[in-house]
Amino acid sequence: MTTTADSRPVSRPTAHTHDVTNQAPPLVGHDVAEDPVLLEGVRREGAEWYLDDLHRIGRRTGSEEVQRWADEANRHEPELRTHDRYGNRVDEVDFHPAYHSLMDVAISEGLAGAPWADDRPGVHVARAAGFMVWSSAEAGHGCPVSMTYAVVPALRNSPGLAAAYEPLLTSRVYDPGLRAPGAKRGLLAGMGMTEKQGGTDVRANTTTAVAASDGSWRLRGHKWFTSAPMNDLFLVLAQAPGGLSCFLVPRVLPDGARNTFRIQRLKDKLGNRSNASSEPEFDDTVGWLVGEEGKGVRTIIDMVTMTRLDCVLGSASGTRAALAQAAHHARYRSVFGARLVDQPLMRNVLADLALESEAATTLALRIAGATDRAQRGDAGERAFLRLATAVGKYWVCKRQPAAVAEALECLGGNGYDEASGMPRLYREAPLNGIWEGSGNVNALDVLRALVREPESLEAFRAEVEAAGGADARLDTAWREVLGELTRPEDAELRARRLVERLALVLQGSLLVRHAPAAVADAFCASRLAGDRGLAFGTLPPDTDLGAILERLPAGLA
Structure with missing residues (x-):
């Protein structure tokens, strides 16, 4: 409010300082299943x-x-x-x-x-x-x-x-x-x-x-x-x-x-x-x-096994939801004159997150398929399920917090704002790793299955070796895992590393058999061959990022 020379008040319109531009619209009105x-x-x-x-x-x-x-x-x-x-x-x-x-x-x-x-x-x-x-x-x-x-x-x-x-x-x-x-x-x-x-x-x-x-x-x-x-x-x-x-x-x-x-x-x-x-x-x-x-533990373990399946499903879902938000933001946000989704380093990050998500989703659905067939009397699938559920529960749930944190960072400060929904995804991320047995519990459960139920290892071996000869890096990693299994000494001390490798070779086998070649190649190069940094976004320079990003849910690539 200002005044004239004779002290009469003069109203001015509210100042308009800027237009809102370069912000992604809300990710709503889409089919989440279009994936x-x-x-x-x-x-x-x-x-x-x-x-x-x-x-x-x-x-x-x-x-x-x-x-x-x-x-x-x-x-x-x-x-x-x-x-x-x-x-x-x-x-x-x-x-x-x-x-x-x-x-x-x-x-x-x-x-x-x-x-x-x-x-x-x-x-x-x-x-x-x-x-x-x-x-x-x-x-x-x-x-x-x-x-x-x-x-x-x-x-x-x-x-x-x-x-x-x-x-x-x-x-x-x-x-x-x-x-x-x-x-x-x-x-x-x-x-x-x-x-x-x-x-x-x-x-x-x-x-x-x-x-x-x-x-x-x-x-x-x-x-x-x-x-x-x-x-x-x-x-x-x-x-x-x-x-x-x-x-x-x-x-x-x-x-x-x-x-x-x-x-x-x-x-x-x-x-x-x-x-x-x-x-x-x-x-x-x-x-x-x-x-x-x-026999209470034996009885309730039937319930625990099924809820562990849901831990894998939930973590795969949470990882995919975070990736969707990151990809949506990158599609609309421009920095230094170009969309984020078109910039090489961001493409590397998104493709690496997409690999993690695809591997998690593929493994989760494979376990669900084994659950369905085991309920119908398939003994081989039941044996596979015994080991795969514990391995999947350990690894997919462990990877979710890291993946969600990286996806949140893709949004920058916007991702730290509650209105974006990313903080809720981040707070949810550690839960499944704890619910129905923490990482140590599941790793030790894998050791028990290997000792007490050797048929579970044979079923697991058959699943991994179904991709035998298709990728030398996968074959080498599997031989190394089998070598680890012959060393019973200090097994508990090494349990997490063993279960991690079991999960990765299983995911690698599934992707080699079922995913496009570019996806399988990037997974084996970055997860099995050791050519990987500690953070997401460190895929090798020769990775076909475009082919991986084409696998994002519809409208996000």
């Missing part, structure tokens, strides 16, 4: 019949509405209500409507337990692809979806319980809220394994279970990490007289009474903010034995 690597893998692993549905999910995932849901579900975190207004214990968790919208789509699209009620060949591959596409929008709500998918094979260790609950666990109806299981149209499941004094060492658990006269059991103790506490059913490990055992614990009993499930607090986590993770306390809590008494 050649994903689509080829789905066809190869036997679920081509699912492609129309996958594209439909992909278009919805890429919509502005779903992107808004993802942001809101993480900004408005779950809230714990231990008591109602009258002082009654309720132990409920309230979620933002956006979370429920995400869950509703996931369940109705069959991404939870539905595949177990579908006998079509490739159904687990279809579900894996749908899960990868949908969870790329928001990872947190994928936790209850994954656990519900994974609980079914474990519950089948007790046919009576499976008969009672499986039809609702395989339902495509999302029916939130605590009510008697029989009064609901669909159920969600979770698990309670770890305790504060043991963590991974579940045999150190102190939660106890004693048999009741009515055939149920009564549990007493405390769990350290139990996610999605508003789910309907939980598989819980507890010490019975016969040893560590697995129990099915419902939040609400069949007669409608609340089971004792006192939520002490919700975890304040690095990421995964939309998903509530809790510390429940059991006190005369009702449960039913699943499997044999004293």
Whole structure:
């Protein structure tokens, strides 16, 4: 505001200092499933019949509405209500409507337990692809979806319980809220394994279970990490007289009474903010034995194996989502007179990230295909799955944080801004490396499989050697791995290096057989032959970057 000579005020228009230019538009309104690597893998692993549905999910995932849901579900975190207004214990968790919208789509699209009620060949591959596409929008709500998918094979260790609950666990109806299981149209499941004094060492658990006269059991103790506490059913490990055992614990009993499930607090986590993770306390809590008494780890491992598959799927999905954002930014952003995507060094970075993503996606879908065929009685695929799942869980989950960090850097300061969505992807990145066993746990699990289940190594060997003679670098790397396997001394000390090499030769074999020559050549040169720097963007000068970048999802190259 200024004044005239006679002191009368004069209004001036608001200053206009600049126009907004050289900024990428939001990455919305696209089909997330329009990805050649994903689509080829789905066809190869036997679920081509699912492609129309996958594209439909992909278009919805890429919509502005779903992107808004993802942001809101993480900004408005779950809230714990231990008591109602009258002082009654309720132990409920309230979620933002956006979370429920995400869950509703996931369940109705069959991404939870539905595949177990579908006998079509490739159904687990279809579900894996749908899960990868949908969870790329928001990872947190994928936790209850994954656990519900994974609980079914474990519950089948007790046919009576499976008969009672499986039809609702395989339902495509999302029916939130605590009510008697029989009064609901669909159920969600979770698990309670770890305790504060043991963590991974579940045999150190102190939660106890004693048999009741009515055939149920009564549990007493405390769990350290139990996610999605508003789910309907939980598989819980507890010490019975016969040893560590697995129990099915419902939040609400069949007669409608609340089971004792006192939520002490919700975890304040690095990421995964939309998903509530809790510390429940059991006190005369009702449960039913699943499997044999004293065989709890063997029983619940069926669930853990399936959730480890989802860790691989989720990390491959998160890596691809970060790559998509980086490539989209580079396509629109100009620096020093040229688009970033056309500049040699940025092309090297993007191509290197694309290699990492393609290798992760291809391996994830191969494991999903083995899962599907193993469920149909294929013993060779079951043996392969035993080793490949642990190897894939270790490596793909380990690579995600590094890849997401590099993709974030491609956006510069824009990537550090919450509005870009990249910080959320970055916070999510370490989770799958920890969930269902950290890197050390999975590396040691590989050693156990090699010793106790030699058929798993033979199946793994057959998969790698299917590409024998096609690339000398792959052949040399595999011979070196086989040499490492003949040295049992200090095996635990070398376990991470061994598992890393197992993962890389497996990915190399898959790419040599199934990817374009330029992709396979660049992977073997940079991952197997040692011609690689420590950062992304260090591919050899003779790499065909253009051919690799052509494999980016549609519209991003």
